[in-house]
Amino acid sequence: MVSAQNWNEVSEGQVFTLTEPMDSQRLVIWAAASGDFYQIHYDDDFAKGNNLPDIIVHGALKGMLVGRLLDEICGDSGRITNFGVSYRGMDPARQDLTVHATVIKKYEENGEHLLDLEVGVKQEDGSTETTPGTATIAVPA
Amino acid sequence: MTDELELTQDMKDAIDREGDPVFYEVTTLGIRTFARAVGYTNTKYYDEDAAQAAGHSTLPSPPGYLGMPVWNPNKEPSRQPTFNNPFTKNLNGGTQVQPIQQVYAGDVLSAVSRITNLTMSPSKSLGKMLIRETETVYTRQSDGVVVAKTQGQGISY
Numbered sequence: 001m002v003s004a005q006n007w008n009e010v011s012e013g014q015v016f017t018l019t020e021p022m023d024s025q026r027l028v029i030w031a032a033a034s035g036d037f038y039q040i041h042y043d044d045d046f047a048k049g050n051n052l053p054d055i056i057v058h059g060a061l062k063g064m065l066v067g068r069l070l071d072e073i074c075g076d077s078g079r080i081t082n083f084g085v086s087y088r089g090m091d092p093a094r095q096d097l098t099v100h101a102t103v104i105k106k107y108e109e110n111g112e113h114l115l116d117l118e119v120g121v122k123q124e125d126g127s128t129e130t131t132p133g134t135a136t137i138a139v140p141a
Numbered sequence: 142m143t144d145e146l147e148l149t150q151d152m153k154d155a156i157d158r159e160g161d162p163v164f165y166e167v168t169t170l171g172i173r174t175f176a177r178a179v180g181y182t183n184t185k186y187y188d189e190d191a192a193q194a195a196g197h198s199t200l201p202s203p204p205g206y207l208g209m210p211v212w213n214p215n216k217e218p219s220r221q222p223t224f225n226n227p228f229t230k231n232l233n234g235g236t237q238v239q240p241i242q243q244v245y246a247g248d249v250l251s252a253v254s255r256i257t258n259l260t261m262s263p264s265k266s267l268g269k270m271l272i273r274e275t276e277t278v279y280t281r282q283s284d285g286v287v288v289a290k291t292q293g294q295g296i297s298y
Contacts (some may be wrong), residue, residue, distance in 0.1 A: 003180050018180075019161065021178050029177055029178040030178040030179075031172065032173040032174055032178070033171070033175040033177070033178040033179075034175075034178075035210070036210055039268070041248055052237065059233045059236075060233065060236065061178065061179070063205065063238075064175075064178075064179045064203075064204075064206075065179060065204045067203065067205040068179045068180060068181055068203065068204070068206035070204065071183075071203060071204050072179075076183075076185070076195050076196070079240070080204050080238075080240055081239070081240075082237065082238065082239045082240075082291070083204070083205075083236055083237070083238055084235065084236060084237030084238065085236060085237075086234065086235035086294070087232070087233055087234060108220070122290045128193075133235075
């Protein structure tokens with residue numbers, strides 16, 4: 001878990017990460033939470049029958065993992081202004097995924113202390129970025 | 142499969158047209174299941190006392206969770222305006238979320254979507270594809286307040 005941040009102590013270039021195992025149980029819980037029951041996410045035979053190497057992680061789950069990282073940075077006193085990701089590639093399950101957020105701009109606007117961030121999700125090899133995006137959050141100062 | 146890269150009139154007519162509202166229920170069970178799936182450890186998403194200690198009246202919804210559509214076995218929920226789509230396979234291209242007001246367990250939201258743009262485009266890996274940009278506005282039914290907007294990109298090929 002990432003600890004809640006104070007705007008005064010955050011610097012541009014600072015990186016936050018969280019790493020989560022993406023096992024089949026996780027994907028089944030997400031299917032129940034989201035209502036996305038497409039079998040490529042939990043049925044090995046179905047996934048392989050669709051020319052996939054393994055069951056794959058739901059795109060929306062990756063997007064919401066980014067939301068969780070931002071929520072943890074904000075803490076109970078901050079707020080997410082917006083966040084978004086593009087699904088550029090598939091992530092086979094049964095590996096750890098690392099969600100990351102890098103502060104690219106720190107500024108004040110309309111009385112709020114804001115951070116613009118580049119966000120994304122990387123595979124276990126550390127180099128494959130499948131879910132790039134951006135976010136803006138307000139954190140207490 | 143279409144051989145044309147031009148949008149049909151049917152597709153053009155679907156742009157900017159709003160779909161029917163779909164109603165989403167935000168429940169304590171839904172919030173807890175979502176929070177567990179995403180791996181939240183902040184107990185305000187699971188426990189009423191912890192939520193109240195954090196200043197909430199009940200369980201708050203984690204970022205991006207806007208409930209589940211009410212299931213009707215005789216009617217598949219469909220938020221988007223329809224048009225004759227010649228493609229049969231679909232990919233989720235991306236999602237943007239703009240939280241506006243905190244959503245809570247017990248809220249019922251109406252979701253109204255409109256297609257903001259359609260583009261027919263060639264792709265090296267997928268062949269011809271139809272890119273659909275949508276915006277959905279979520280309104281809390283108890284007070285009529287817009288609580289979130291989302292934008293999505295869908296790819297049909």
